Amino acid sequence: MNGPMVAFACLAGLTLYSAWRVATAPQVTHAALFLAATFAGVAGLFFLLQADFLAAVQLLLYAGAVMTVVIFAIMLSEMREVESDARGWRSLLLSPRLGIVPLVGGVGLAAILLSAYHRAAPSWPLSPLPAAPDSTRFIAHALFHAYALPFEVASVLLLAAMIGAIILTRTEGGAKG
Amino acid sequence: MNIYLAALLKVVGVLAFVLGNAFILIWAERKISGYMQRRYGPLRVGGPAGLLQSAADILKLMAKEDFVPGGADLWLWWLAPAVALVPAVLVYLVLPIGRSFVLQNLSIGLVFFASVTSFTLIGIFMAGWGSNNKYSLLGAMRAGAQLFSYEIPLILSTIGVVMLTGSLTLQRIVAAQANVWFVVPQIVGFLVFYVASLAELNRTPFDLAEAESELIAGYFTEYSGIRWAMFAVAEYSNLFTTSALAVTLFLGGWRPLPLLAFIPGWVWFVLKTYVLVFVGIWIRWTLPRVRIDQLMDLGWKFLFPVSVANVLVTALVLAVR
Numbered sequence: 001m002n003g004p005m006v007a008f009a010c011l012a013g014l015t016l017y018s019a020w021r022v023a024t025a026p027q028v029t030h031a032a033l034f035l036a037a038t039f040a041g042v043a044g045l046f047f048l049l050q051a052d053f054l055a056a057v058q059l060l061l062y063a064g065a066v067m068t069v070v071i072f073a074i075m076l077s078e079m080r081e082v083e084s085d086a087r088g089w090r091s092l093l094l095s096p097r098l099g100i101v102p103l104v105g106g107v108g109l110a111a112i113l114l115s116a117y118h119r120a121a122p123s124w125p126l127s128p129l130p131a132a133p134d135s136t137r138f139i140a141h142a143l144f145h146a147y148a149l150p151f152e153v154a155s156v157l158l159l160a161a162m163i164g165a166i167i168l169t170r171t172e173g174g175a176k177g
Numbered sequence: 178m179n180i181y182l183a184a185l186l187k188v189v190g191v192l193a194f195v196l197g198n199a200f201i202l203i204w205a206e207r208k209i210s211g212y213m214q215r216r217y218g219p220l221r222v223g224g225p226a227g228l229l230q231s232a233a234d235i236l237k238l239m240a241k242e243d244f245v246p247g248g249a250d251l252w253l254w255w256l257a258p259a260v261a262l263v264p265a266v267l268v269y270l271v272l273p274i275g276r277s278f279v280l281q282n283l284s285i286g287l288v289f290f291a292s293v294t295s296f297t298l299i300g301i302f303m304a305g306w307g308s309n310n311k312y313s314l315l316g317a318m319r320a321g322a323q324l325f326s327y328e329i330p331l332i333l334s335t336i337g338v339v340m341l342t343g344s345l346t347l348q349r350i351v352a353a354q355a356n357v358w359f360v361v362p363q364i365v366g367f368l369v370f371y372v373a374s375l376a377e378l379n380r381t382p383f384d385l386a387e388a389e390s391e392l393i394a395g396y397f398t399e400y401s402g403i404r405w406a407m408f409a410v411a412e413y414s415n416l417f418t419t420s421a422l423a424v425t426l427f428l429g430g431w432r433p434l435p436l437l438a439f440i441p442g443w444v445w446f447v448l449k450t451y452v453l454v455f456v457g458i459w460i461r462w463t464l465p466r467v468r469i470d471q472l473m474d475l476g477w478k479f480l481f482p483v484s485v486a487n488v489l490v491t492a493l494v495l496a497v498r
Contacts, residue, residue, distance in 0.1 A: 003181070030253075033299070033303065036299050052283060052284065052285050052289075053285050056291075056292040057288065058292075059295065060288065060291055060292035060295050063296055063299070064292065064296065065295070065325070067299060068298060068321055071302055071321060072321065072322075075318055134284060136284065136288075136345060
């Protein structure tokens with residue numbers, strides 16, 4: 001075990017555990033904070049891969065901005081602890097914590113991923129590619145040259161979503177004050 | 178040297194500086210407020226030059242009971258001061274203190290600074306929510322709205338500097354100011370940056386998140402003793418680092434004034450930073466607190482358009498030149 005391996009193990013553990021807790025936390029506030037921990041863990045993994053710009057943007061946009069919006073959404077909605085209304089066999093089947101369906105689904109998904117990894121791994125280049133010396137420039141070039149059109153389409157999509165949200169939440173006759 | 182040992186030494190060094198900085202700034206804030214408002218207490222108490230008062234404060238805070246409010250969300254309540262302190266310590270990593278004195282010259286220094294400081298909000302929210310107190314929660318929500326609103330002009334106002342330099346590395350930004358400090362071509366950016374950074378720091382006139390007359394102490398109402406001290410240390414450390422970033426981006430970083438180049442760079446860096454810190458303290462004890470709607474108006478209707486216009490004008494000038 002060397003330093004990066006230990007760091008990877010810690011970050012992967014943090015990411016997986018908090019992702020699991022996002023689904024199982026009974027309080028929506030806790031779920032939101034675990035989501036932030038998941039984002040931070042993923043940012044750490046990006047750092048470990050020397051994708052420093054991606055890591056910083058992950059923290060800035062997801063752990064910073066998106067989390068703020070999530071927290072405000074929670075505060076503006078009616079809060080109560082989620083009590084599972086499913087009892088008996090339904091809880092046994094569907095409960096995210098100990099239900100059979102989520103367990104089988106999760107284990108099955110992990111098995112598929114691992115088997116795909118084992119099948120594909122021999123054909124992967126073993127010598128790691130040199131990390132881009134200036135990943136910011138590289139990403140900017142990719143975004144604004146090769147993928148400029150998809151980038152613009154995505155921004156139009158986000159704009160449409162924003163306008164849609166405003167129309168959906170607007171009260172009749174316009175909000176007061 | 179072993180990289181782990183080096184990392185440990187850096188962390189210990191930064192922590193020692195953070196604590197010393199808090200000690201100095203608490204003393205300075207008392208003294209300056211005392212002189213500005215003719216407060217008798219801070220001008221007379223505390224031994225030689227009042228320095229012992231800070232020491233007494235530290236002893237008091239360490240000895241105080243670590244009070245846990247009833248019905249607190251324990252995990253969040255315990256973790257919140259640490260989550261608020263960690264980003265405050267992490268940003269020292271990229272500050273260019275001298276010509277070849279920076280802990281880690283990250284190529285994305287500026288983005289790193291912005292992204293790490295944006296994490297402070299999570300600590301504040303954890304404190305507000307975990308305390309199980311409506312004043313704490315209201316303070317945390319105000320802090321959230323405020324940090325979120327002012328982060329946008331704060332980041333946009335630095336874009337002009339990045340465009341002039343063509344780099345996000347803080348050392349290169351300082352190197353690019355060899356002829357003229359960026360405060361001259363980017364005066365608008367500097368003013369927006371400074372106002373927005375005062376708001377990010379939750380200091381008067383923007384201290385709505387802890388407005389005493391309305392919210393007792395905002396998100397750390399329920400904290401006492403060493404946990405409260407962690408929040409206070411983080412705030413004073415943020416005051417230093419934000420001023421240091423302003424110095425780096427706009428005031429030439431470690432570059433000396435003409436004719437005084439024999440004084441080493443790190444002295445200039447620290448000196449300029451503490452001058453800006455003094456301006457921050459000066460503003461705090463001079464201006465009254467703004468109302469929440471004035472705060473939002475200033476952020477969204479004034480600073481945001483001005484910073485966007487600054488980016489556009491900078492781009493135009495660079496394109497024409």
